[in-house]
Amino acid sequence: MFTSWFRYDFGYSWPLTLGHGLVFAAALALAAIAAWRGWRPWLVGAFAVVAGWGLAGTVAMHHAGQINEPVRVPTRAFLASGSGRVLDLGAGSGRATVGLLLARPNVRVTAVDLYRGYYGIDDNTADRLRRNAATAGVGDRVEVRTADMRQLPFGDGEFDAAMSVAAIDHLRWADVERAMREAARVVRPGGEFLVVSLNVDLWVRTAVPLPLHGHGYWGRSPDRERWRQAFSRSGFDVKEVGTGPATLYWLVTRR
Incomplete structure (x- = not known):
């Protein structure tokens, strides 16, 4: 786990990647100094x-948040x-793309994103995803396109x-449903659609005890029933809903 922190360049700023570790080191040093000098x-x-x-x-961000x-x-x-x-919608710097290609060695992925600045990653580019895929040894199985998931x-x-x-799940709700309908259009009948969202569980609340300014996404979990109904309206049947560390996912199939 620790070596991969520095192997890839997924573009996250240092407060997210190293911030908790720096707080730990600084506070531990201060506690040691305070004890040594006999402070209160x-x-x-x-x-x-x-x-x-x-x-x-640190554990929450890197084990649960990956x-x-x-x-x-x-x-x-x-x-x-x-x-x-497989089509990866909103692929960004490729964390999910690379993860899937490593886990499923016979799939091919077309990764799409608008590649505009968002959530602290202002310089995301298709080339960054390609570099990460090459680092993982899966670059020959991914194609990267600049495209809008709402109009594929x-x-x-x-x-x-x-x-x-x-x-x-970062989109406005009307755009979420537009993207779902587009996914239903481009996926063959019987095909699958996996949606993974942040689940505000104990892992997340440990790492981010207060909602980040401008990042309300960190302060709530999705409404499962609302999403189930939206999948159904868009042409999908829910096959599986589950959770993992900091994660809520839906696996649905195209009718």
């Missing part, structure tokens, strides 16, 4: 508590055959499956 016990305890939070936050690593596929049921042509430049039923990891 409550002050030593306060520094120790902050150090503990920094350590817990913040600078390829994203784990949350269910074995997705592309259980191990092959097929692909034919009907062109893909065996689609996925969107921490992407479609």
Whole structure:
């Protein structure tokens, strides 16, 4: 896990990738200094508590959030055959793309994104995704396109499956449904669509105890029933709903 923090360039800023670790190191050093110099016990305890939070936050961000690593596929049921042509909606710097290609060695992925600045990654480009795929040794199985998931430049039923990891759920609700309908159009009947969202569980609340300014996405979990109904309206049947560390996912099939 630790070596992959520096192996890939997924573009996240240092407060997200290293911030909790720096807090841990600084607070631990202050606690040691305070104890050595005989400062008030409550002050030593306060520094120790902050150090503990920094350590817990580091584990949460990198184990649960996988913040600078390829994203784990949350269910074995997705592309259980191990092959097929897959569309990754909102691929960004490629965390989910690379994760899928590593987990399913016979799939090919077309990754699409608008490649505009968002969520602290202002310089995302298609080339960054290509570099990360090459680093993982899967660059020959990915094609990167600049496209809008709400208006896809692909034919009907062109893909065996689609996925969107921490992407479609960032849209306004009307645009979420537009993107769902587009996914239903380009995925063949019987094909799968995997949507992965942040689940505001104990892992997330440990790492980010207060909602980030301008990042309300961190402060709530999706309404499962609302999403189920939207999938149904868009032409999908829900096959599986599940959770993992900091993760909520839906696996649906195209009618």
